[in-house]
Amino acid sequence: MIKQPIGIFDSGYGGLTILKEIVETLPQYDYLYLGDNARAPYGIKDFETVYEYTLQSVKWFFNQGCSLVILACNTASAKALRTIQQNDLPNIDINKRVLGVIRPTSEVIGTFSKSKHVGVLGTTGTVQSNSYVIEIDKFFPHITITQEACPEWVSLVENNQCASAEADHYVKMHIDQLLKKDNNIDTILLGCTHYPLLLNTIQQYTPKNISIVSQGKIIANSLQAYLTRHPQIELNCSKNGSRTFFTTGDSTDFNNHASLFYGEQIAANQVILP
Secondary structure: OOOOOOOEEEEEOHHHHHHHHHHHHOOOOEEEEEEOOOHHHOOOOOOOHHHHHHHHHHHHHHHHHOOOEEEEHHHHHHHHHHHHHHHHHHHHHOOOEEEEOOHHHHHHHHHHHHOOEEEEOOHHHHHHHHHHHHEEEEHHHHHHHHEEOOOOOOHHHHHOOOOOOOHHHHHHHHHHHHHHHHHOOOOOEEEEOOHHHHHHHHOOOOOOOEEEOOOOOHHHHHHHHHHHHHHHOOOOEEEEEEEEEOOOHHHHHHHHHHHHHHOOOOOEEEEOOO
């Protein structure tokens, strides 16, 4: 049996915040990261486009030998995951697995809230998909979910403007709008992998009694539990502690931005998808 890395996919840089937490929890495995920077952002694209791009990327991982791929992107998880799992995997390889970030987050988010009112901040695509509303309701049907799309936040992070006056303006605006919709919210989920980089600003404009939840540790713990429950998948994962990075965009530009998300310098290679 040839063992292969675990694939981690994102539309760009944000998935690196997920990978960082996964590596801290499960450092023994090999990881292959792909950011589709050439076609980012996904958050404003329609369902069919996101599905097409995500499927191309998943097939690329499979061609590298990966048997397990994590969509570390909320928009891809919202718009493409279910179709890939139900329609494509049976025809590609029944032994391959593709997982997302919305379901594992939805399984636990209700435990953070005492008021049973949860706010979700996400991209336009994630919010419009209603994926969090649908998934959280499966596990916590008595919780009220209120969403707020924050379309400016990704570009603020990628342009290294997290501490800017512009970031203050847009973060305050969307926090205020979310809490205006429901002033009983006591827990806010950051439903985009970029948003943890705005955490200091988000905390500044959020009342102290409200908990702010990022996904990284949740996803890492969920992956650990998944591998324990599925030993046949775990056996296919190589364990040399390596991390390899690819981007569909300019590799120099990716490397310059990536350390902001990953916390250390990265040397990525460029790959061209169909």
